[in-house]
Amino acid sequence: MENNERRKEYDQQDRHCDRNQDMCSSTDGVNGTALQRKVSLISGICMIVGTMIGSGIFISPKAVLFHTGAVGPCIGVWVLCGIVSTLGALCYAELGTMITKSGGEYSYLLEAFGPVPAFLYAWTSVVVLKPACCAIISLSFAEYSAAPFYPSCEPPIFIIKCLAIAAFFLLVIINSLSVKMASNVQILFTGAKLLIVVIIAIAGGILLAKGNTQNFSNAFHGSKTSLGAFSLACYNGLWAYDGWNQLNYITEELKNPYRNLPLAIIIGIPLVTVSYVLVNIAYFTVMTPVELLQSPAVAMTFGDRVLHPLSWIVPVFVSFSTFGAANGCCFAAGRLILVSGREGHMIKILSYINVKRLTPSPAIIFNGVISIIYMMPADIETLINYFSFAVWLSYGATVLSLIVMRFTRKDMKRPVQVPIIIPIVVLLMSIYLVFAPIIDEPSWEYLYCMIFIMSGLILYVPFVYYSFSWAQRIIKPLTLHLQLLMEIVPVENKEE
Template identity: 45%
Template sequence: MSGRAANGRPRSSENGDVRSEGGDHKTVKLQRKITLMNGVAIIVGTIVGSGIFVSPAGVYTGTKSVGFSIIIWCLSGMFSMLGALCYAELGCAVTRSGGDYAYIFVAFGPLGAFLMLWVSLLIIRPTTQAIVAITFAEYAAKPFFPECRPPENAIRLLAAVCLCLLTAVNCLSVRWAMRIQSVFTYAKISALIAIILAGVYHVSSGHTENFRNSFDGHYDLPQIALSFYSGLFAFGGWNFLNFVTEELQDPYKNLPRAIWIALPLVTGIYVLANVAYFAVLSGVEIESSAAVALTFGMRMFGTLTWIVPVFVSLSTFGGVNGILFTSSRLFLTGSQEGHLPQLFSFIHVKRNTPIPSLIFTCITSLMMLLISDVFVLINYYGQILWLSNAACIAGLLWMRRTQPDLPRPIRIHTSIPYIFLLCCAFIVIFPIPTQPWNTVIGLVITLSGIPVYYLCIAWKNKPEGYHKFIRSITRYVQYMFEVTNPETTQSLLQS
């Protein structure tokens, strides 16, 4: 018997799928609601988080040079642009959502893709979301505690509220989530423009002493590589639009357009913001500051210093929204390929939002808030993250050889992926002598996914009790959230 239950929820069929009134499957799938400007807002809003407000100290520490620090910011933007161009070709050739996971799957097969998904599931995504949420909470609470640091429990509670609120918005409507992303993107760009204008005013008043002997400093390759880590951390998120290509309108045109608009815009603003920082603060002041923007605000805005933490909290709030939105699509695609439980691929029958995947993303991020020093985890996957990016670009070159007939509306010059791979090698290899244990732990976490893959994915003849248990949980989730399997999407292996 099909139709609706007494409580008004869709009934489940024998195989667990929600059916419509007449017994036919409802055509439910992710909708293309993301416009070009929404795509630009996702890239800019995800990149511009806490990094530009705190990373300048890390960039300067590695070089002790004002001039070379600004060059590193320029090169970090150019490097991100090269990677984004490579991802534009990948995103137009493999149009499924999922980003890195989808590209590694098509290029190198399911095991490599699962390992990437495993690291993202276990550490990268929830840790990143937790860190940005904590940064939001710290700065949002700072105006209420001007003389001291806000209480730790208050920070974590506010971070949890931020994650839950944005999860609810993303569950209710894609358009609402995009509206939040756009509004907060404009707010954070306005904040950086205010910093730039304050720096211009300071320089125009004759304060140029901090730019004398700009290129005096220390030029040690491992330290320069670590400086790039700080700079590239601030550019993190340049490839996040690739995680939602199934919801992007006209992706063949709008994906590269969004990249061409967003990356030069962010690079220009970042470089000018750092020039403003150096115009007002000395290298020693920047190096010793845990929050450069706050120190800058105390110097330039006087009694209005409280406005800086408000700006940073707005910036990070939008960053959490962008990471949450794209993370849920990554897990949804992994579920559709059988690498996560089926219920993570379900979407709401009316709102077309991946509610189970969003809630799972929120829960894992909330769990990270319970760790006393969540920032330590970020060091364990920095190199693994860049290895993942390098694997995607290597996959681009490999697919050109093994799948020459794959449609490529965009085909970048062959030199670009090779330059990107050389830069990745520099970033990954040179810091190893200074932080070998981070490399070892990152590799151990990644390789721990191999037995999980063969036990949970490759092993097909599992006991019937296991399947019965999974089906019962799936049906319960369907009834609770009114979600169903989306319209069948072509497998990545057939893309």
């Protein structure tokens, strides 16, 4: 009897939403069920910093050194990447305060260029980029968490994969239960990772003051001058900075976005840039360039040489760092899926939220399932490398949308407006990063990536543009049963 009543209730909600295009009444009497603005400025800064500082700065800055060839240009690349990330984030601040929908690049491409580019971006991000990124971060967490229990050998791959799956499953549960809980997790682990960064930076500063400056003499000797090599160095540096756009995925849940979005960017990204530069300088006070290139995990080597007998804190805090980054990735990916589902570019149920907890649990669970699938193969990093240039392809297209809307949407409210030269510089940088590796070292992987992106049109034409009725007949009963099971309803598009 109770199930019949709940079924009637959800039927009424579904019919109401069909009439009002995703505007629905909640079961608690409030005028609409929507994502709530619970993310504060502090939480926003922690979302940016916590997602950016993952495993990259602790494990493999040697990739930047390998492609630059010397200490001087290596440090210069870290500074340049921080500047580029800051300029890109400022462009996103204008977009995020102009279009206050969640979803990041998807929402901006949809507004500027229409549904097809937005769908292709969502298709690439939802199916590959976001879940594969979550998978790699989770596997990094598992590897460093298991390391103390296997001091004389590498942890078994089966143990690493099981631990990674369990950790990300826990994050899916946390993010599905409460936005506040997920934000608190982000704040906690951001504090932990900043602590280890401060420890490494202070230790390096002390060694530098004691005269350990030999690795900085002739800092530019042996530098590589190839444009392709420089672009690959920037790729690796920018990968460590990736996450500077995370707050744009959750604009609808950010308190006072017109103030807090740009403020979080201005505080968060320079903080990460300074941290990265100081940490790299600390590495070079202890290791020569050759030793750094031979180190499997730079932070571990630094800890063994400087922090002994407390070197065990390095794997512990790297685990904290990667866990926090995985939480931020999970949080943002769920919002991208929700918004693309709300626009009809994904299955409709992925745009629903829990009627009691007001979290996008279907989208979070969907991303979690795909991410866990990506954890099972042996080499996820190869897959990410195939698609890494697609990230800056999307950034370039998004910044181009900002430039285009300066001329086509002059009437839109712009609480934050950056000088036009900034998006132009970021656009030129993205074009360089996309094409320089292809020109310098042509590879089939770039062609495979473009084929995969364009293959989204095979799905877009029948299922989105023509909206096959037989598919709707299959999906609608399943949606109804999942609504009853998960207590979810369509979300109101809450845009200020």
